[in-house]
Amino acid sequence: MSDDLRGLLEYYRDLGIKTLYRRAAPAAAVTPAIAVEPGPPPAPEPAAFEPPMPKPIELPSLQPSDDTMLKILADIGDCRRCRLHQGRNKIVFGSGNEQSPLVFVGEGPGADEDVQGLPFVGRAGQLLTQMIDNTASKEGIRITRASVYICNVVKCRPPENRTPEPDEMEICGQFLFRQLMVMKPKAIVALGGTAAKALLGAREGVTKMRGKWHSWRDIQVMVTYHPSYLLRPYNQNAKREAWEDLKKALHYVYD
Secondary structure, eight states: OOHHHHHHHHHHHHTTOOOOOOOOOOTTOOOOOOOOOOOSOOOOOOOOOOOOOOOOOOOOOSSOTTOOHHHHHHHHSSOOSSGGGGGOSSOOOOEEOTTOSEEEEESOOOHHHHHHTOSSOSHHHHHHHHHHHHHHHHTTOOOOGGGSEEEESSSSOOGGGOOOOHHHHHHHHHHHHHHHHHHOOSEEEEESHHHHHHHHOOOSOHHHHTTSEEEETTEEEEEEOOHHHHTSTTOHHHHHHHHHHHHHHHHHHHO
16 A cells, blocks of 8 residues: 555545445546445535625605695695795795696795795786696686686795705605695696706706606606796797697696
8 A cells, every 4th residue: 555545545534434335436537436334424615605685765755645745735834844934925835736647846936925925926927827828728628727726936936036056946845745635737848957957867958858858756747937037038049948838738638
């Protein structure tokens, strides 16, 4: 017996292996097969470390369970969550048909809205009323302004009608989102860049976004010009484009 073979057998014996068997192998290569009688079980190999998978975190919904417009209005209360409350007269929550499949979202109340507590009652509001009523009549759609719902991104008038600041839009936006989730309209018309930014996070201007459908939480959104922009005498082309946008929205919702 060679020293190499002896050393190998002694190695197996030290491992607790007492019997070896050899079976025939192909002529090209003979490979011994080793059968092992039961001995002390080998220690299990340590399992490879796998870091625990992080559990998914579900963000709380902006919409409480069983939400209603009355609950939203009650939650707003005498709101003092941002600086806009300092100069306001009335909170402008929204108006119109709360079951409407079409909702218009503007920027914020103006002076007339702040006095009356209703959205779009000044010159821009009168133009919006004409746009809705006249376009629907010409297109054979039997609705008026009273048939739809109208609200704003912020509920209090910004000083001097300035554009709402990002933090003001974020604070008040929670109530707008809840309103929209309660109503679940088929489509939303975003009036102007502020409404488009609040709903879509838009960085592009209205000119590039208008005339095309966008999506907010699976609700279709049509972006168009704010009526106050259309009141300026040099915006005749924008007026025609706004009427085309409104026609698309009306036919999509009511056809």
